[in-house]
Amino acid sequence: MAKITFIGAGSFGFTRGLVKDILTYPLLKDATLVLMDINRERLALIKKAVERIVREGKYPAKIIATTNRREAIKGADAVICTILAGDVSIWQYDITIPKKYGVDMNIGDTRSVAGIFRALRTIPVMLSICRDMEELCPNAILLNYTNPMAMLCRAMQSQTKVKVTGLCHSVQGTARELAAWIGAPHEEINYVSAGINHQSWFLKFEWKHKDAYPLLRKAMLKPKIRKAELVRNEMFLQLGYYVTESSGHNSEYNWWFRKRPDLIKKYCKHGTNWNPGHYAYILNYYREHKSNWKKVFQKWIDNPKPLDLKRGLEYAASIINAYMGGEIFEFNGNVPNTGHRAAVWAAEDQLALAGPGNGL
Numbered sequence: 001m002a003k004i005t006f007i008g009a010g011s012f013g014f015t016r017g018l019v020k021d022i023l024t025y026p027l028l029k030d031a032t033l034v035l036m037d038i039n040r041e042r043l044a045l046i047k048k049a050v051e052r053i054v055r056e057g058k059y060p061a062k063i064i065a066t067t068n069r070r071e072a073i074k075g076a077d078a079v080i081c082t083i084l085a086g087d088v089s090i091w092q093y094d095i096t097i098p099k100k101y102g103v104d105m106n107i108g109d110t111r112s113v114a115g116i117f118r119a120l121r122t123i124p125v126m127l128s129i130c131r132d133m134e135e136l137c138p139n140a141i142l143l144n145y146t147n148p149m150a151m152l153c154r155a156m157q158s159q160t161k162v163k164v165t166g167l168c169h170s171v172q173g174t175a176r177e178l179a180a181w182i183g184a185p186h187e188e189i190n191y192v193s194a195g196i197n198h199q200s201w202f203l204k205f206e207w208k209h210k211d212a213y214p215l216l217r218k219a220m221l222k223p224k225i226r227k228a229e230l231v232r233n234e235m236f237l238q239l240g241y242y243v244t245e246s247s248g249h250n251s252e253y254n255w256w257f258r259k260r261p262d263l264i265k266k267y268c269k270h271g272t273n274w275n276p277g278h279y280a281y282i283l284n285y286y287r288e289h290k291s292n293w294k295k296v297f298q299k300w301i302d303n304p305k306p307l308d309l310k311r312g313l314e315y316a317a318s319i320i321n322a323y324m325g326g327e328i329f330e331f332n333g334n335v336p337n338t339g340h341r342a343a344v345w346a347a348e349d350q351l352a353l354a355g356p357g358n359g360l
Contacts, residue, residue: 002031002324005076007069007129008083009035010042012049012297014145018080019050020309021317023059027326028317030060036072043067045297056307069129074136078320081129082145085122088286094118095283104258106248106268107275107282109147110198112255119151126152130160141323143167143316144334149197153334165319166334170244171200172313177273178205178242181225182215197334198245199253205242216242230271231257248275 004022009015015035022028033050037043047065054061066072073079084091094114095105108114126146133140142164146152149166156164171193179186184207192204205212216236219225226233231247235254243250248268251257257267257277268277275281289296311317315331322329 002028002077002320003034003075004028004031004320005034005036005072005079007036007072007079007081008146009046009065010037010039011082011084011145012042012046012293012300014080014082015046016049016053016300017312018314018316020053020307021311021314022320023053023057023061024309024311025317025321025326027321027324029057030062032062032064034072034076035063035065036067036069038067040067041294042297045294045301048301049297052301053307053309057309070132070136073129073132073140076133076137076140077324079129079133079137079140079142080145080316081126081142083122083125084146085118085125088283088290091118091121092283092287095280099279104264104279106252106258106277106279108252109282110150110249111148111253115148115151119148119155122146122148122152123155126156127159130156130162130164133162134160141165141319143319145316149334153197154336157336166197167315167319167331168198168245168334169313169315170198170246171332172315174242174244175202175205176313178202178212178216179207181219182207182212184212184215193244193332195244198249200244200332201241202244203241213240213242224272228271228273230267231277234267246275247271247273248277248281251277 006015019033022031035043035047035050037046043065047063050063054063094108094117098105098113103113105112105114109118130142133142142156142162144152144164144166149168153164153166156162175189175191176186179189188208189212190204190206190209191202193200193202195201205216207215220233220237229247231250232243235250236242245253251268256263258264264277271277315333318329319331321327
């Protein structure tokens with residue numbers, strides 16, 4: 001029976017989705033799911049949400065909720081981290097102060113001044129989690145969803161002995177998006193991606209084992225598709241490969257899209273997909289969420305419509321299943337650049353092998 005611990009379990013979207021995925025595996029359906037968060041209100045509500053998933057799926061899983069991190073980690077086989085070090089009242093300054101000096105930021109969780117200050121707040125917490133794991137569950141794996149991914153993973157991988165990788169959903173999510181653009185069923189798409197978090201590229205993108213990039217270039221001629229991802233589509237047309245992260249993120253990673261107000265207006269304010277790139281996009285989202293999160297949580301818990309319990313796109317459940325002895329699973333994960341060519345976490349060797357770059 002696996003023990004899987006969620007640190008920052010009050011991250012409702014992540015925890016709810018990952019629990020649903022984990023329990024779809026026969027090897028993990030009777031897992032002990034430990035929900036840990038320092039916010040008691042969020043913890044109580046996520047416990048109710050997980051209880052609903054277990055109840056509707058008729059799973060023999062056990063649920064424990066606690067504010068004690070060491071208690072949560074002790075004896076764990078896998079730890080999933082979705083924390084935010086400091087609430088909106090603190091990290092808003094990562095976005096608002098740079099703006100006063102002409103640095104217009106959209107997300108601010110990965111690089112530049114905002115990414116660095118978020119890292120400085122978060123690295124000590126992540127290292128303390130790893131120290132607890134070294135003592136209380138030395139054989140466990142740590143799957144991190146917290147940003148800034150590369151900075152946090154570099155700190156943990158260089159300063160601790162914990163088996164850790166960083167995860168994001170941009171690779172598999174973008175692959176599905178591109179498949180839809182060319183009219184292909186996503187299950188018929190093959191791809192190879194490599195790069196750094198969050199800057200991974202599809203080195204190969206095929207439909208039925210034939211190069212699908214010509215079809216993608218043709219799709220760019222459609223105004224609706226061209227407008228959906230203004231920054232990413234411009235990068236693709238100029239560079240020839242498609243990048244996996246959102247236009248808003250990429251407008252920060254490639255600063256020439258944000259260096260003048262006219263460029264921000266042209267590329268970052270009119271995209272129709274998630275996160276087109278306008279100023280303080282994620283800060284505004286969190287400010288709105290802060291005022292109504294209880295209502296959103298409770299509405300989901302009380303919704304009389306039966307849950308869709310099908311497995312989603314996140315990697316974590318498949319990685320844990322492989323680590324616990326299930327099927328080998330290949331994935332894109334943030335690991336040190338040691339020159340390996342594929343990312344694989346296999347049950348028999350319990351290692352993460354990285355592609356080129358410290359990346360996805």
